[in-house]
Amino acid sequence: MQVDEFRHGVRAWLDDHERDVTPSADAAVSVAAQLDHQRRLQRMLFDDGWMRWGWAQQVGGLGGSPTLRAVLGEELTARAAVHTTSWSMHEVLGPAVAQFGAPDLVAEIFPRLLRGDEFWCQGFSEPEAGSDLGSLRTTAELNGDVWVVNGEKLWTSFAHHATRCVVLARTGRPGSRGISAFLVDMNTPGVAARPLRTMARVEEFCSTSFVDVEVPAHRLLGDVDGGWKVAQHILSCERGAIFWQRGAWLGYHLGLLLDRADETGSAAALGQAFQLLWAFRATSKATQERIATGHLPGPEASVDKIMIGAAEQAVFDTARELLCGAIESGDTPAAQSWRREWAYARAATIYGGTSEIQRDIVATHLLELPRSA
Structure with missing residues (x-):
């Protein structure tokens, strides 16, 4: 589908569903209400096809240029139908998981992300490792066919509402070369997300701890000690x-x-x-x-x-x-x-x-x- 045709179609769809796409007043001040509205809207967009354009067919998409996804986000945020902070998460994390995740796993879970049945978060920053990700201290040790993750992440947006988290952890030597990336289910025993109330009086960020969290080996994204490449891919998508x-x-x-x-x-x-x-x-x-x-x-x-x-x-x-x-x-x-x-x-x-x-x-x-x- 061409970009102009897609934009015209999205605008017409939004006009036809104006009542459904307009968030309630609660969504402007409540993260829970904001995400509930987004999930409903994503399901509608997915079921009518708009959410699938710009994504490869092997992940549940309909193909086409990634520009189509940018146009969809632009049209939604230009009329405040969604909030950019939460809408951005599938665009930040989705491309990297599709690129580096196990194909069978990606084929299974990706349509759920696009439809709003799942919400993912990003576990990068730590109390003493924010912009300097190379100094992160969260560790992952291989024990048989599982990785055991221990550490703490900070400022993990929407972690208390998320289904999965892309987590960076140290698996090798100090520095960026010894980091690996994992896709961790947030309901795994040992994962705890504690909301942090911001100066705007909303609970968007979390302090997220990982205590002896067992992650199946096939949840590794990319190569062992290759997490920096995954991280750079994600940061580029931002x-x-x-x-x-x-x-x-x-x-x-x-x-x-x-x-x-x-x-x-x-x-x-x-x-x-x-x-x-x-x-x-x-x-x-x-x-x-x-x-x-x-x-x-x-x-x-x-x-x-x-x-x-x-x-x-x-x-x-x-x-x-x-x-x-x-x-x-x-x-x-x-x-x-x-x-x-x-x-x-x-x-x-x-x-x-x-x-x-x-x-x-x-x-x-x-x-x-x-x-x-």
């Missing part, structure tokens, strides 16, 4: 369709602010936010085009990460200025939703690799400058 749909989400919120601009400084702030957002969108579009030709983003995608962090903070800082105290003290569902987004934007220059580290990557890999001290 810079792809995920950023594109995040840009659409920001555009939706910026559009809500247009009628609040006046002829004073607020209009200037709104204009600057638009400038930053559309500069990012132009860069992200080029990234989408490279992905469509089979090239995963490399170091140049760090530019995308820096730009989206700046745009996101500009959008919601502008909202705080124009909404006149609603973010600080409003108690309506709309005010709570804006507060959640503003608080989340504070972390935009931290999650997915800090802006400082991204600038180091740009300096050393693209500009060939000496690494900072």
Whole structure:
């Protein structure tokens, strides 16, 4: 299916199902309600075929360019039918599991992910290993035909609602070369996810512990000590369709602010936010085009990460200025939703690799400058 034809079809489907695709007010402030709405919507999209386009037939898809998936996410987030944080998880983790997972396992579970019957999370960061993943301490030791995993992960988004988790663990020597990746069922004995309440008063993140967790050998993703390759694949996917749909989400919120601009400084702030957002969108579009030709983003995608962090903070800082105290003290569902987004934007220059580290990557890999001290 061609991209224009697909976009037209998705828009018509969304218009026809407007009541079903519009989330309740609770979904704006409750993670559980947000995920319940997403699951229902995914089932509808899957059963009508839209959720399957852009994925290979061997994983339950209908084929076609990955751009189709980016378009679907863009159309959904551009009208706030789904929230980008939860919608992004299958796009972040799905391609790597499809690429590195055992074919029989992938064929069995992947359609469940696409249909919303399963939700997966990402176990990378640790209390003392965030952006520096090479220093992670979670271990996996082979015992017969099972791997025994021990350790703790931090900031695992939606882990308390997830069916499975892609976990990085040390299986060899120190550093990135001794890391392996596993697909772990969250109901395995020894796995415990403890929600962390954020400054936006939502429980999206978790501290997730693994105590003598037995993982079947066929749940290894890729090769033993080859987890860094899996991790890089996942991190590259974060810079792809995920950023594109995040840009659409920001555009939706910026559009809500247009009628609040006046002829004073607020209009200037709104204009600057638009400038930053559309500069990012132009860069992200080029990234989408490279992905469509089979090239995963490399170091140049760090530019995308820096730009989206700046745009996101500009959008919601502008909202705080124009909404006149609603973010600080409003108690309506709309005010709570804006507060959640503003608080989340504070972390935009931290999650997915800090802006400082991204600038180091740009300096050393693209500009060939000496690494900072």
